[in-house]
Amino acid sequence: MSQKEKKSGIKRRDFLKIIGVAGGTAAVASSCSDPVEQIIPYVIPPENVIPGIPKFYSSTCRECSAGCGIIVKNREGRAIKVEGNPNSPISKGKTCAMGQASLQGLYNPDRVRSPFRYNNEVKRMEPVGWEAGLKELADRVSKLKSEGKGDKIVYLSNNISGTYGSLVKDWLKATGGGKHYMYETFSHEPIKKANEITFGKAEIPSYKIEEADYLLSFGADYLETWLSPVNNTAGFSKLKEVKDGKTGKIVHVEPRSSMTAASADKWVDIKPGTEQYLALGIANVIINKGWGKVSPGNVSAKVSSFTPKVVSELTEVKPELIEKIAKEFATNKSLAIGGGVANTASNATETHVAVNILNYICGNIGKTVDFSDTLSISNTSSYGEIKNLVDDMRAGNVELLIVHNVNPLFTLPSELNVREALANVGYIVSLSSFTDETSEHAKLVLPESSSFESWGDYQPRKSIISIVQPVMNQIFNTKSAGDILISSTKSNESLKDTFTENTYLEYLQSAWKKVGEYVEPRMRFDEFWEKALINGVVTVDQPEQIVTLSPKLDSIVFKPPVFSEDGDYYFITYPSYRFLDGRGANKPWLQELPEALTTSVWDSWVEVHPDTASKLGLKTGSFVKIESPLGSIETQVFVYEGIRPDTVAVPFGQGHKSYGRYAKDRGVNPLNILPSSFDDLSKGFAWLSTKVNLVKTGNEDLLVRTQYSLSQEDRRIAQAISLEKLSHNDDHHESHEEHPDFYPEKKYAKYRWAMNIDLNKCTGCGACVTACYAENNIPFVGKSEVAKRREMGWIRIERFFEKNEDGSLDTRFIPMLCQHCGNAPCEPVCPVYATYHNPEGLNGMVYNRCVGTRYCANNCIYKVRRFNWFEYKIPAPLNWQLNPDVTVRSKGVMEKCTFCVQRITYAKDLAKDENRLVKEGEFKTACEQVCPSDAIVFGNLIDEDSKVAKLSHDKRGYAVLEEINAKPGITYLKKVKQEKV
């Protein structure tokens, strides 16, 4: 060796030196262009973690009261995606957009990262250690207790059924008998009260839409926020199933065509607040004609005066229509539901009584209305109770207020002056993870962990107990609310013995021991516990309930609604399916999710009928002042045909003055102009109680939306077929012409990935859009960029307003995403082969190769390609959510839907290990997985037995812009139109 070295004339050491210097120089040179990212291996790898292999944990979504079971995907210790838990009877494996975006709550950059306490000396909040923070709480509590003021402690939380509720109860008992209020902004008191009046049960039953063929909804926005939207949508999907030329029918009664109304077969634009009369009118017809299935008894007398003619005058609904609905309702397997926050007027309880009567006389109680399995939201406090609490606070009767997961300052009408009431509270402790309007007033902030970081459970309805388990480590210095309460007692001598358990997990497990003994008496607890954690959900059978009419029904008088008669227009505010009561507003995915009907983002608006708009000289985008006796709000107009000319509507959820960078100072809060009035019987807040005036301000600006065209201009993008035509065979093959091709047809060996989208089921809810953002690392760009049409979503839900034959509004939704064309127009025009057709039918996109000529996007007939105009930065720790399987795109490259190619590859890898092909249903794309109405089906077209192959030959199947002959891989199924109602 040494001989050789000498001969070569260069010593080994010198050679290494040169290599070292050269390599170093290269490294320095290369680092000039882009920062080099290092992959840092685990020094001591944690057990059970294989890099690259995800882990899945069952848990429960706590974004609203519905309590959907979810499965959280965890990669290398970070939660990266939420999906529905198929074991959960609520979610059935699906979630909504809010559920998808819940991870942005976990990783929100505006989360409170450690405890804070008000320092009296410097007059501001200062960070404090957990020990000191908890001691502060415990000392104050024990002082109050020793002074005998323990009952002046109030625990104000959202709806927390399950073990945590009993923990709060125990804690309050130990601390001197304070009160626990469960406050939900939308708690549906009138339903509860009406059930008490009609059936003697002050509870909210489960409504089984899936078992009905005919759904009559009096304003209930069941696809958006009403009770359990994901579950309702599953029912909707079942009802909308087209089989043998038949499908269910939905009639929606509401002054405004909401997203829910848009998916109904008939929208009845009733006069606001008069739904009760329509229900009674229908009942009247059913009873008179003897169509009812149950003997009406005393009910006949209640409805006898409401003949179709009388009702028609009161409601502005045509008598023929009333009779028609009555007939259809009585002769089908029907269900009537009522509610909808938007239509909750002063007579809301009466409306629900009328709806109950309808269900009762048609024998739906016990069939489609199930009182054996009532919802936990039944247990929340009514608005009346909350109002009394606020009055108590104002009067100085509350010494210590613990605020947990609620934001009353934002969600209660400003007439109630919660701000002043909060100022009179002795001491406010906030357990909120965010600095919202209410917790800004707290003197001690003990931030609770997110539901993704803590143990817990939730009982959405009697039969279901759903587990909440930590899916990753704490991100910040936070504690779960249960641990806060338990360890607070440990830090004070007098409270030390309150709990035998040291952590909330122990407390939870001891509660679950009882559940285990009841549900699985023969199973050991640890086995049961493990099974529960894996399943995520435990079901408890409920005894059947016999429901009869209550004598209280006799006392009911159907009063007309009361409005403050100052204005010209009924004022509706409706809960947004994106923000609910405003809690979603701090999540950029939800802010950037275009609202289904307006496609508006990042802002508020007011919906105004075209006639009203032209009368007042308003256009879409005009700023208008909405004035009520209590004040005014100013926002932009959206001219909307789907609202009555005498009504205007503003969505609820925006207008935060705090709550983080994404929510703050955006839009308006309609509660600023609503009076604190309520429905007399139920003490529920009357959301529909005001008439307002519109005052043109003269200012105008772009109302930022993602779609500016209203109609599809007869271009047959979103197609529909009448049920009549569908049941005959003549419509088929109308559009399936064979087009001659210049190039030979493409052949696929094993897979041709393809998709089916059923427009009859698509509700426009946008869950797929948000799921796609989450799965594919799609950046959000903010309002100013969306104003330039630069939103990055790979799926957009197009919304077109069409006209029915009778001139009524027909709203159509169509999700538009890369169609993975067999004959893709984008492919031949790319000069560098950055986009190409892969052997499995995917239209591939090579980001590295893209130079950014953007010709592909110009040539795409579906306009589904998105360009990275900038380097989009996602603020930490939001970027922890990024999916490691998907490239984060840099500026200057094109991107678009990949059919979740990372999931395809993962499934193919697994199949390859087992030496087989990927099986049908083995994996799902993110949009298919999430779709609450099962409108999206994905699969392999080569496999003749696959669902997607069968559906592609469906009678309703068509390709958008078929005449261009791009041979798209997506088959849409036409929306089914019922004959004129």
Added chain:
Amino acid sequence: MNTLIDPPKNPITYARVTEDVIRMLDKPSAKWWALFIPTLMFVGLGASCFIYQVTTGLGVAGYRHPVFWGVYITDFVFWVGIAHSGTLISAILFLFRARFRMSIYRIAEGMTVFAVLTAGLFPIIHLGRPWNFLWLIPYPNSRELWVNFKSPLVWDVFAVTTYLTVSSVFFLIGMIPDIAAVRDKVKETPRKIIYTILSFGWKGSNWEWLHYTRAYLFFAALATPLVLSVHSVVSWDFAMGNVPGWHTTIFPPYFVAGAIFSGLAMVITLTIPIRKIFSLEDYITLDNYDGMSKLIILTSCIVGYAYGTEFIMAWYSGSPYEWGQFVYRATGDYALFYWTMVICNCIVPIALWFKKVRRNIKALFIISILINVGMWFERFNIIVISLSHEFDPGAWGVYKISFVEAGITIGSFAWFFMFFLIFVKTLPSISIAEIKETLPVPKKGGH
């Protein structure tokens, strides 16, 4: 036909021609600097805008979904169009022996080369990742990555580079005898050396002239198809796409006619001030303008006819997308631009039917500028309006120009004029040799 040049009061002789042309190459005056320095500043503005765009992202331009091409491609097509008349005047008109070309063809050729140099910048400026523009050129590489020959953009690369090569060669070859003349007159060393090199040792012998005129004819014949092909290829950038308003067979002739139209207008715009500044009234005569104006009338008619045809075809096709597109052009968000185009390109040139106007320099100057404006909007309309209003109404949108795009566009004009200003001061802008061909041969031993 041989009396195209008016009999001059101060008769043009061989000596005067050489003198007059070389006079233009004197040391730049203060006036020249007053033009040149602002031009450089605007080039700087364009360059800064481009640097800002590269570092920040293409988002600083006005692009928005669904309009992915905008002012940059408009500028590209505009400048390629301008580049056209140079070769047309020097090659095609040479073959047709149209003698009015003689005094202006050098300026037109210079314009061609500079316009291609300007146009060539835009495909790079408009890229999302301009640092990777080399990937558009098929060069052997270790990764065995190749360009997609199906893509019209690749054809474009070939068409434009070919055009640049041929027009530069034609430009330089045509200048050899003139440069030799300049070489003989110039005394200072650096200039002398440069002109010596560029004149390729030209002596003006009979033998040289014999071969030179032959070669020139062949080059003219070679360059002629390029006039048609380059803009046809550029038009395929659009015609090969399936965007309503782009996807039409009329595009190649329509684009070529438009290019000649705009190129002639640009020649008029450029020569009028030069003629005035350098007192070249005796060389660039009203007859020359008259001839060019007639060509403008012809091309204006072709362009106008194409506008009409587009409408009729859109209507006759029965395609809602095509018809929707053209109704949108005339009545939609960009109607102002559409009608500007129609007025500038079809209505204004009607004035040229009158001989008085054709021979009125002021009127011609205004008309030619209006035509340039109109032709810029034509390209803008084809590109932007078509993209704004495609198949899916759910994806319609309106484009707005940004200050960066405006800056780069202004910079591109400055870039073009910068070359042009250097050109008039360094190279003979009027062909000495060809002018002399038309003059009576001086008597032997006359001096």
